[in-house]
Amino acid sequence: MATAQDKAVGGLFLFIAAAVWLYYTAWVFLLPFVDADHFLHALFLPREYAILIPTALLVVGVSGIAGFIALSVAKSNAKKKAKTQKKAN
Amino acid sequence: MSKLTRFLATAFVFLAAWLATLLGYVPVPEIAMEFVPALPLWIIVSFGAYSLASIGWSLVTFGDCPEAHQELLQEIQQAKADLRRLKVTVD
Numbered sequence: 001m002a003t004a005q006d007k008a009v010g011g012l013f014l015f016i017a018a019a020v021w022l023y024y025t026a027w028v029f030l031l032p033f034v035d036a037d038h039f040l041h042a043l044f045l046p047r048e049y050a051i052l053i054p055t056a057l058l059v060v061g062v063s064g065i066a067g068f069i070a071l072s073v074a075k076s077n078a079k080k081k082a083k084t085q086k087k088a089n
Numbered sequence: 090m091s092k093l094t095r096f097l098a099t100a101f102v103f104l105a106a107w108l109a110t111l112l113g114y115v116p117v118p119e120i121a122m123e124f125v126p127a128l129p130l131w132i133i134v135s136f137g138a139y140s141l142a143s144i145g146w147s148l149v150t151f152g153d154c155p156e157a158h159q160e161l162l163q164e165i166q167q168a169k170a171d172l173r174r175l176k177v178t179v180d
Contacts, residue, residue: 010148017142024134032123054130 024050104129 027050034040109115110125117125124131169179 006148006151010145013141013145013148015145017138017145020141021135021138024131024138028124028127028131032120050127051130054134058133 024054 023044027044027047031041031044031047106115107125107128110117110121172179
């Protein structure tokens with residue numbers, strides 16, 4: 001039985017994923033075809049942000065992953081060095 | 090041909106088609122130029138949303154088995170003991 005907490009987190013993921021996808025798809029594909037004075041435009045940020053926000057998130061995400069990899073490699077090298085030093089003593 | 094090479098080849102074809110459309114080498118209706126620049130980003134965002142949704146779905150529908158869980162923990166302990174005996178550093 002996937003615990004109730006697991007199910008709640010899973011449901012939250014599903015909801016966030018669906019909401020993000022629907023919002024972004026509407027932003028990119030729907031809004032250009034809607035008249036400029038329709039109230040729908042008030043629900044969405046200016047369309048430059050449709051490019052800016054995902055790009056910024058991507059840059060942050062990739063940098064985070066690269067940093068994590070660098071940290072893990074540095075830690076494993078330090079461990080290896082400590083081991084060879086211990087053996088030499 | 091590995092999966093990676095195949096993926097890179099497909100990605101390259103799509104990228105070339107998108108670039109050609111963006112630079113005007115492919116005739117498209119004027120309104121299309123409103124969203125063509127954002128297409129690759131939209132694909133990436135959709136992929137991210139799909140990944141998140143598939144994780145969430147697996148969490149909701151996963152049925153875990155407590156006996157297998159205990160058995161697995163024991164096997165892990167055994168494996169760790171064996172490896173330590175063979176002088177491998179285990180955590």
